[in-house]
Amino acid sequence: MERIAEGEYAVMEVLWEESPLTAAEVAGRVPPGRGWSLATVKTMLSRLLAKGALAHEQDGRRYLYRPAFAREDYVAEESGRLIDRMFGGRLTPLVAQLAARDRLSPADIEEIEALLRELKS
Amino acid sequence: MERIAEGEYAVMEVLWEESPLTAAEVAGRVPPGRGWSLATVKTMLSRLLAKGALAHEQDGRRYLYRPAFAREDYVAEESGRLIDRMFGGRLTPLVAQLAARDRLSPADIEEIEALLRELKS
DNA sequence: GCGTAATGATTACAGCTGTAATCAATAAGG
DNA sequence: CCTTATTGATTACAGCTGTAATCATTACGC
Numbered sequence: 001m002e003r004i005a006e007g008e009y010a011v012m013e014v015l016w017e018e019s020p021l022t023a024a025e026v027a028g029r030v031p032p033g034r035g036w037s038l039a040t041v042k043t044m045l046s047r048l049l050a051k052g053a054l055a056h057e058q059d060g061r062r063y064l065y066r067p068a069f070a071r072e073d074y075v076a077e078e079s080g081r082l083i084d085r086m087f088g089g090r091l092t093p094l095v096a097q098l099a100a101r102d103r104l105s106p107a108d109i110e111e112i113e114a115l116l117r118e119l120k121s
Numbered sequence: 122m123e124r125i126a127e128g129e130y131a132v133m134e135v136l137w138e139e140s141p142l143t144a145a146e147v148a149g150r151v152p153p154g155r156g157w158s159l160a161t162v163k164t165m166l167s168r169l170l171a172k173g174a175l176a177h178e179q180d181g182r183r184y185l186y187r188p189a190f191a192r193e194d195y196v197a198e199e200s201g202r203l204i205d206r207m208f209g210g211r212l213t214p215l216v217a218q219l220a221a222r223d224r225l226s227p228a229d230i231e232e233i234e235a236l237l238r239e240l241k242s
Numbered sequence: 243g244c245g246t247a248a249t250g251a252t253t254a255c256a257g258c259t260g261t262a263a264t265c266a267a268t269a270a271g272g
Numbered sequence: 273c274c275t276t277a278t279t280g281a282t283t284a285c286a287g288c289t290g291t292a293a294t295c296a297t298t299a300c301g302c
Binding site: 157158 | 288289290291292293294297298299
């Protein structure tokens with residue numbers, strides 16, 4: 001699975017949300033904050049195709065694009081990469097990190113505890 | 122805090138581990154797997170200086186380099202970025218992710234639970 | 243003192259990324 | 273039919289990144 005750039009990722013998000021879509025449809029769904037032209041979206045689509053992150057099927061004169069892998073797979077790989085790099089591959093230090101920065105509310109803590117209880121059973 | 126590229130990060134790691142260091146010393150401590158020449162390390166150091174990620178003090182004819190911010194701060198920012206992008210800013214889905222991929226051993230679970238208990242008290 | 247080694251600064255260059263514009267082909271509308 | 277809009281393909285271009293080489297300066301060994 002090849003690396004996906006930040007901008008390209010925005011396009012993937014659109015297609016993970018709904019697919020297949022035409023280029024124009026994708027452009028219409030990219031977050032407006034990006035301020036992208038249709039041309040830019042087309043460039044992204046081409047590059048993602050070349051990288052093997054998208055597949056396309058012909059639909060008359062145009063293409064319908066769809067992701068070539070599941071969002072969960074990509075997300076798992078990226079998270080793993082970061083955790084390996086920054087936390088020696090262990091999750092605990094990450095949790096500790098976030099806790100120390102007040103990024104964990106009591107509700108979050110409760111939720112994670114419930115999840116872990118679940119995992120043990 | 123400006124963005125740090127993957128290769129630059131390797132240099133930061135060296136200096137977070139020990140600093141201040143000269144360029145040659147940094148080069149001697151970069152993971153050998155990188156196979157970098159001294160010239161490459163010098164380029165990284167210049168760029169990191171320009172980005173404000175490093176500070177330097179004169180030592181005779183050369184510089185001694187040191188990080189301009191703590192590793193924890195950088196790591197917190199990067200983790201936050203990823204969690205925002207991929208998990209809507211919430212940690213629980215990340216934990217669930219990793220659990221579902223068997224990246225959490227029973228020992229890990231125990232450890233995190235202990236950490237969370239700690240946090241609540 | 244003089245050659246040599248070390249050091250920061252400058253320059254190089256290809257590949258990736260963000261952000262398009264242009265072009266050729268063709269479908270759709272009138 | 274003819275014009276116009278749509279679509280993928282190709283090209284553009286600057287900034288960042290990986291990976292150095294070269295250069296000018298200067299300190300150090302002999």
